């Protein structure tokens with residue numbers, strides 16, 4: 001487990017945004033993100049069972065975009081089982097004013113209204129072969145729904161992965177795509193986190 005503890009520590013302590021087309025970034029040399037169920041021991045390195053990422057969609061992108069999640073389930077391939085598989089992880093996407101600019105959203109600590117903005121889409125996954133080792137694509141969303149952030153030159157969305165129950169580790173990754181069925185880069189589109 002040591003390797004994953006280091007990964008998660010890295011995700012939590014880095015305070016300046018890192019931008020990349022996918023999350024984790026290819027050049028980070030980390031194949032997957034990891035979120036534990038809320039009943040897992042914090043000694044594994046995940047202290048809040050929650051990871052927040054932001055998506056930047058450049059103003060030039062006016063066609064709908066898709067957030068895709070690889071292996072959103074906790075079970076089967078990739079994931080770290082502890083005893084029986086009993087973990088549920090919720091992925092939720094937020095848009096609109098405040099989804100980025102609210103100071104609670106930009107804190108590395110989960111306090112206050114970090115779920116700022118409005119909820120666009122939400123889905124929870126347990127151990128489910130239907131989503132195992134496969135991409136799940138959230139419904140398309142219109143870039144104009146994101147919060148416009150002038151200094152970033154585009155609109156921002158937020159995606160929160162939250163370990164709702166269980167004690168297993170969910171490994172997964174994100175891709176921002178112009179296609180529902182495959183990974184096609186959004187030109188200038190990026191994930192970033194704090």
Ligand SMILES: [Ca+2]
Pocket residue numbers: 071073074075076077078079131132133
């Ligand atoms: Ca899996």
Ligand SMILES: [Ca+2]
Pocket residue numbers: 081082083084085086087166167168
């Ligand atoms: Ca378990």
Ligand SMILES: [Ca+2]
Pocket residue numbers: 070071072073074075078079170171172
């Ligand atoms: Ca997984």
